[in-house]
Amino acid sequence: MTATSASLQTVPAPFGAGGRDLDDLLAIPRMRTVVIAASKDPNAKITVLLIPAGADHPSFAVKAPTTDEAASAIERERRILESLARRLSHSPLLANIPRIVDTVTYQGRAGLVVTALPGTPMTSSYLRWRHTARRGAVEADFAAARRWLADFQTATAGPRAPLDMDGGVAERVAERFGGDACLSFVLDRLSQIFDLLRTSETPRTTVHGDMWCGNLLMSSGGVAGVVDWEAGAPSGEPVRDLVRFAHMYALFLDRHTRGGRPVAGHHGLRAGKWGAGVEYALDGSGWFPEIFRRFLRDGLSRLGASAERWREAALAGVAEVAATADDEDYALSHLRLCARLAGWRG
Numbered sequence: 001m002t003a004t005s006a007s008l009q010t011v012p013a014p015f016g017a018g019g020r021d022l023d024d025l026l027a028i029p030r031m032r033t034v035v036i037a038a039s040k041d042p043n044a045k046i047t048v049l050l051i052p053a054g055a056d057h058p059s060f061a062v063k064a065p066t067t068d069e070a071a072s073a074i075e076r077e078r079r080i081l082e083s084l085a086r087r088l089s090h091s092p093l094l095a096n097i098p099r100i101v102d103t104v105t106y107q108g109r110a111g112l113v114v115t116a117l118p119g120t121p122m123t124s125s126y127l128r129w130r131h132t133a134r135r136g137a138v139e140a141d142f143a144a145a146r147r148w149l150a151d152f153q154t155a156t157a158g159p160r161a162p163l164d165m166d167g168g169v170a171e172r173v174a175e176r177f178g179g180d181a182c183l184s185f186v187l188d189r190l191s192q193i194f195d196l197l198r199t200s201e202t203p204r205t206t207v208h209g210d211m212w213c214g215n216l217l218m219s220s221g222g223v224a225g226v227v228d229w230e231a232g233a234p235s236g237e238p239v240r241d242l243v244r245f246a247h248m249y250a251l252f253l254d255r256h257t258r259g260g261r262p263v264a265g266h267h268g269l270r271a272g273k274w275g276a277g278v279e280y281a282l283d284g285s286g287w288f289p290e291i292f293r294r295f296l297r298d299g300l301s302r303l304g305a306s307a308e309r310w311r312e313a314a315l316a317g318v319a320e321v322a323a324t325a326d327d328e329d330y331a332l333s334h335l336r337l338c339a340r341l342a343g344w345r346g
Helices: 022-026 068-087 092-096 122-126 135-155 169-176 183-197 239-251 276-283 287-302 307-324 328-341
Strands: 031-038 045-052 060-065 100-106 109-115 160-162 201-203 205-207 216-219 222-226 233-236
Touching: 022 045, 022 060, 022 100, 045 068, 060 068, 060 100, 068 100, 068 109, 068 205, 068 233, 092 135, 092 222, 122 135, 122 216, 135 205, 135 216, 135 222, 135 239, 135 287, 169 183, 169 307, 183 307, 183 328, 239 276, 239 287, 239 307, 276 287, 276 307, 276 328, 287 307, 307 328
Parallel strands: none
Antiparallel strands: 031 045, 045 060, 060 109, 100 109, 160 201, 205 233, 216 222
16 A cells, blocks of 8 residues: 555546455456565455556555454454544545545455555665664654644544553453463553553544554655554544554664664664663663654643653553564563563563
8 A cells, every 4th residue: 555546537447336356356457456465464464456557556455354353354444444534524634544445355255445545654764774873864754753643633632531551451461471470560560550641631532553664654754644544443542653653663773783783873772682672762862762752752742641651651552562463472572571661570
């Protein structure tokens, strides 16, 4: 879904029947197809870009489920996109969000056809050599995410409620990691963290749920599109998106660095320990931790919450990944990271 949208009027009219088989959709005349994802995760989906003949960029994207879990995820995304189409019907932000144009079936399960959006994933620049070693480049990334989130959360804001970063996270962590040595410690600390956060209030807004670089499409220095809404909620805790972006940005700062070596541009950060970039962001010193913490403080303050609770919010975000990540090893690594950041010395 990383493409410039073409006008629907310029495309052969393949859509509207609804529920056609994926193979039939891919056989539409004068339409090229590019498969960009076909994973084996529990929520695995096949994602296909549709490019009209003569066009340089895709106009549509197809998401087809390969498992029941994936079908449920796509159904959640359908509901979110339909909700946003109604809620943002008069807002320019709607141009940043995929629009449903048809449905598709694959192996008896329902998928979606949506409009492709303009821009290139932020990960394209993030992963370039030394991009995250340059303060100006990193500040620009955080500023773009800050602007879009501020506009989106303002546009979808509803009634205020106590800041809730639990939402079942503690229960899922307890079920998923029963018997782990650090579990009791993490659950005790999460209880304290959630209680502290609830002393502030934030508006309920639409939540994306997986606000990381790969889902932000960039153009001309700003966010031109936001994709993959399957982890979202029509009304939820906006701080979830705030901390997810910052956390995921910090997590891979050492991706180009050999274990044990200093990370370029980040004095005091060494590669090797899993989650070192997040630990550096929360507890280290330097320009990146400053950007990370300012992003969280400013976001919390804008939402009407206490800016001084930025660290608790960040820790709650790490725990949320432990509770919800598909990959078991990745989830367990987040549990251990949460424990370490919260002071566990086991």
